[in-house]
Structures are given as C-alpha cells and as structure tokens.
Amino acid sequence: xxxxxxxxTDPACFDVSYRINPWMKPEAWGAADxxxxxxxxxxxxxxxxxxxxxxxTVGAVRGLPxxxxxxxxxxxxxGKVLLARxxxxxxxxxxxxxxxxxxxxxxxxxxxxxxxLPEGLFHEGAGDAIWDAERRLFWCGYGPRSSKGAVAVVKxxxxxxxxxxxxxxxxxxxxxxxxxxxxxxxxxYYPPAFxxxxxxxxxxxxxxxxxxxASDAEAAAFCVNAVNLGAQIVMARAPQSLRGKLTxxxxxxxxxxxxxxxxxxGGAYCMTLRLDRTTRDAALRYxxx
Ligand code: ARG
Numbered sequence: 001x002x003x004x005x006x007x008x009t010d011p012a013c014f015d016v017s018y019r020i021n022p023w024m025k026p027e028a029w030g031a032a033d034x035x036x037x038x039x040x041x042x043x044x045x046x047x048x049x050x051x052x053x054x055x056x057t058v059g060a061v062r063g064l065p066x067x068x069x070x071x072x073x074x075x076x077x078x079g080k081v082l083l084a085r086x087x088x089x090x091x092x093x094x095x096x097x098x099x100x101x102x103x104x105x106x107x108x109x110x111x112x113x114x115x116x117l118p119e120g121l122f123h124e125g126a127g128d129a130i131w132d133a134e135r136r137l138f139w140c141g142y143g144p145r146s147s148k149g150a151v152a153v154v155k156x157x158x159x160x161x162x163x164x165x166x167x168x169x170x171x172x173x174x175x176x177x178x179x180x181x182x183x184x185x186x187x188x189y190y191p192p193a194f195x196x197x198x199x200x201x202x203x204x205x206x207x208x209x210x211x212x213x214a215s216d217a218e219a220a221a222f223c224v225n226a227v228n229l230g231a232q233i234v235m236a237r238a239p240q241s242l243r244g245k246l247t248x249x250x251x252x253x254x255x256x257x258x259x260x261x262x263x264x265x266g267g268a269y270c271m272t273l274r275l276d277r278t279t280r281d282a283a284l285r286y287x288x289x
Pocket of ligand 1: 020021024066069071072091126127174176177264265266267269270
C-alpha cells in the first residue's frame with residue numbers, strides 16, 4: 001500500500017437514539033442532523049483524500065447508528081487486526097458486521113490476520129490503543145470502556161511496547177478524545193482527562209517542549225480527536241486558539257464541520273480506522289528524507 005488507507009462507514013443509518021456517553025442527547029437529535037451528517041461525512045472523506053489518503057466505506061446497518069465510528073472496531077498494525085469487544089450492549093451488534101468487513105479485507109490481502117480478544121475483556125479498538133509511530137509504542141486508554149486487562153493483550157498481539165493510561169472521566173471515555181500523537185513527536189492532549197498516574201506516564205515519555213495542551217473548549221470541540229498525516233491534521237472545526245498553537249508548530253489544519261457526529265461524542269479520528277500502518281513507518285519516512 002503506497003497511500004494511507006482508511007475505513008469509514010456510510011452514515012445512512014447514523015442517529016443519536018441512545019445515550020452511552022455524556023455528549024449524547026437523543027432528545028436533541030432531529031431530521032436536520034441526519035441530513036447534515038451525510039454532508040459532514042462526505043466532507044471528511046474529501047479532506048482525507050485531499051491529504052493523499054485512500055478511503056473505503058463499510059455499508060450502513062439499520063439499528064447500529066454508531067457503526068459510523070470504525071476506530072472502535074479494531075486495533076490494526078502490521079496487517080494484524082485485533083477485533084474489538086464493546087462494553088455497551090448498544091454497540092455489541094457492530095462486532096459481527098466489522099468482523100465480516102475485515103474478513104473481506106483479508107481475502108483481498110489488505111490485512112493478513114484477525115485476532116480475537118480473550119473472553120471477559122472489553123476493548124474498543126483504535127479509540128483506546130493509539131500507535132505512536134515516532135516512539136514506536138501503543139498508548140492504551142482504559143477505564144470507561146476498555147478493560148485494563150486488555151492492554152496486555154494489545155502488547156502480546158502486536159509484540160510492541162504499550163503504555164497504559166487510565167482515563168479519569170466519562171466525558172473523555174476513549175483515549176482518542178483526549179490524546180493525539182503527531183508526526184515529529186509532538187502530542188496534543190487534554191490533561192484533565194487523565195488520572196495523576198496516567199499524566200505522569202505521559203510526561204515521562206513526552207518531553208515538555210513536545211506537549212501541546214488542549215484547553216477545555218478545544219477538547220469539547222473534539223479537536224483532539226484528529227487524523228494526522230505528516231504535517232497535515234484533519235479535525236472538527238477548531239477554536240482560533242488551537243489553530244494558533246498548531247500552525248506555530250508548522251502543522252497545517254484541515255477543518256471539517258462534524259457537528260452531527262459531535263452530538264454522538266465523536267470526531268474525525270473515530271470516524272476513521274487506518275489500516276496500512278506498520279512498525280516500519282517512521283523508519284521508512286526518515287530513510288526517504
Ligand atoms: N457514540 C459513540 C460511543 O459512545 C461514539 C464513539 C466515538 N468514538 C471514539 N473513538 N471516540 O461509543
């Protein structure tokens with residue numbers, strides 16, 4: 001694969017009809033939001049393609065509104081796919097749908113191997129296991145959704161270092177809502193989302209000059225939930241304050257209006273799942289320079 005390869009999901013059956021995180025307000029959801037969602041999803045796809053990515057779409061399934069968040073379907077690295085198990089019954093129906101999608105991708109040679117999580121553990125995919133290509137490790141969130149015990153499974157499945165980060169609040173229930181490693185080694189993160197031990201683990205591995213702290217407003221705008229491709233960062237519409245912080249560090253922002261998905265507690269990163277990453281990524285990029 002020569003281009004970044006992302007999965008997205010057709011938003012035709014997306015809505016906010018239940019509440020499994022504090023951002024979701026079923027009573028506020030309406031027909032206008034559904035129409036806006038399909039435009040928003042198209043804009044995100046266009047922004048990823050403009051950044052050089054290839055995007056494929058999983059079909060919508062009635063009754064599974066959160067299927068639009070494929071980041072939660074699996075952890076993917078080096079062609080291995082560790083399939084998710086969702087904490088909430090509302091999302092468990094997505095598991096066979098994503099499994100079937102990955103089986104098809106395997107038949108095409110896009111991925112090589114599907115791995116099941118041991119019984120009794122929850123893990124919500126790349127939302128709670130974020131590959132840091134610069135440091136060559138997985139940052140793993142746990143608490144509200146993923147089980148602490150699943151961190152060791154990620155480590156074993158991929159044979160890579162993991163750093164377990166306990167999430168302190170239901171508002172930032174997946175690691176990808178509050179933590180985003182960037183090309184070049186910087187990390188955009190929202191400190192209040194972490195327990196003191198998790199913050200210490202981040203600070204032990206990310207030097208102070210590489211830390212970019214998101215404010216309450218920036219985190220609540222789901223801007224930490226971003227897709228990074230080299231110098232380009234694709235995210236929900238950003239407060240001016242965040243634009244300044246990122247452009248000062250030579251990142252380029254592509255902002256997309258993702259308001260309908262924010263009503264479900266999700267942004268750009270969770271609407272996608274990257275399939276082509278390998279442990280050689282960073283080394284290859286430096287070799288090419
Ligand atoms: N409504 C979805 C849920 O609560 C949103 C998931 C967003 N995904 C993410 N990786 N943050 O599960």
